Amino acid sequence: MSLEWIIKIISENWPMFLRGAGMTLLISLIGTILGAAIGLLAGVIRTIPMPERGAKRGILKTINAIFSIYIEFFRGTPMIVQAMVIYYGSALAFGFDMDRLFAAFFVVSINTGAYMAEIVRGGIVSIDKGQFEAAQAIGMNHFQTMWNVVLPQVIRNILPATGNQFVINIKDTSVLNVISVTELYFTTKSISGNNFRYFESFFVACVIYFILTLIVSRLLRYLEKKLDGPDNYTMSNHS
Numbered sequence: 001m002s003l004e005w006i007i008k009i010i011s012e013n014w015p016m017f018l019r020g021a022g023m024t025l026l027i028s029l030i031g032t033i034l035g036a037a038i039g040l041l042a043g044v045i046r047t048i049p050m051p052e053r054g055a056k057r058g059i060l061k062t063i064n065a066i067f068s069i070y071i072e073f074f075r076g077t078p079m080i081v082q083a084m085v086i087y088y089g090s091a092l093a094f095g096f097d098m099d100r101l102f103a104a105f106f107v108v109s110i111n112t113g114a115y116m117a118e119i120v121r122g123g124i125v126s127i128d129k130g131q132f133e134a135a136q137a138i139g140m141n142h143f144q145t146m147w148n149v150v151l152p153q154v155i156r157n158i159l160p161a162t163g164n165q166f167v168i169n170i171k172d173t174s175v176l177n178v179i180s181v182t183e184l185y186f187t188t189k190s191i192s193g194n195n196f197r198y199f200e201s202f203f204v205a206c207v208i209y210f211i212l213t214l215i216v217s218r219l220l221r222y223l224e225k226k227l228d229g230p231d232n233y234t235m236s237n238h239s
Contacts, residue, residue, distance in 0.1 A: 017184070
């Protein structure tokens with residue numbers, strides 16, 4: 001490895017590295033946010049108490065079956081394959097060329113949503129049943145209970161897992177190069193193709209990925225501590 005070559009590659013190509021890193025971060029952030037929203041929706045719906053009989057029971061069972069298929073499919077197949085199927089399949093199935101950036105957001109979001117759905121469901125199930133019973137006792141329905149009582153606790157409890165998914169997405173966006181999305185990996189591949197210094201170019205990319213994931217991890221830990229509040233509380237005396 002030549003330090004001179006690394007410095008030369010950075011000095012000549014830093015705008016491209018910066019744009020690639022920015023695109024990677026943007027896709028990961030939006031994909032994680034949208035995926036978390038999908039996961040919350042799926043988690044709330046999948047924990048609705050099943051009616052004993054009637055049309056509502058059939059509708060709910062159908063919705064749960066659709067969510068189960070969605071979750072199992074996207075958790076059981078690689079994101080790189082999903083990207084190929086969705087991007088190229090859209091032209092075959094619907095006759096239009098999907099925008100590459102839209103395809104990137106879509107793939108990362110629905111992939112993240114499948115994982116977040118199980119994380120959210122686990123977070124909801126972990127809440128003490130007494131809280132559900134107390135909410136029902138004062139007249140709350142399932143969605144009111146979720147919004148006012150359960151989800152505020154669930155969001156705090158699943159924050160570490162959500163942050164971990166964000167970090168995973170930063171790294172996994174590299175697979176989107178198969179549909180020519182100009183994220184960090186694709187950009188680095190273009191740079192190395194021009195200078196033929198593959199090791200040095202990808203070493204720079206490796207360092208950038210590490211910096212991105214390290215910063216995101218530290219920020220999320222800081223947010224977790226803020227949400228936890230101080231370790232000790234001082235009671236104020238009112239005279």
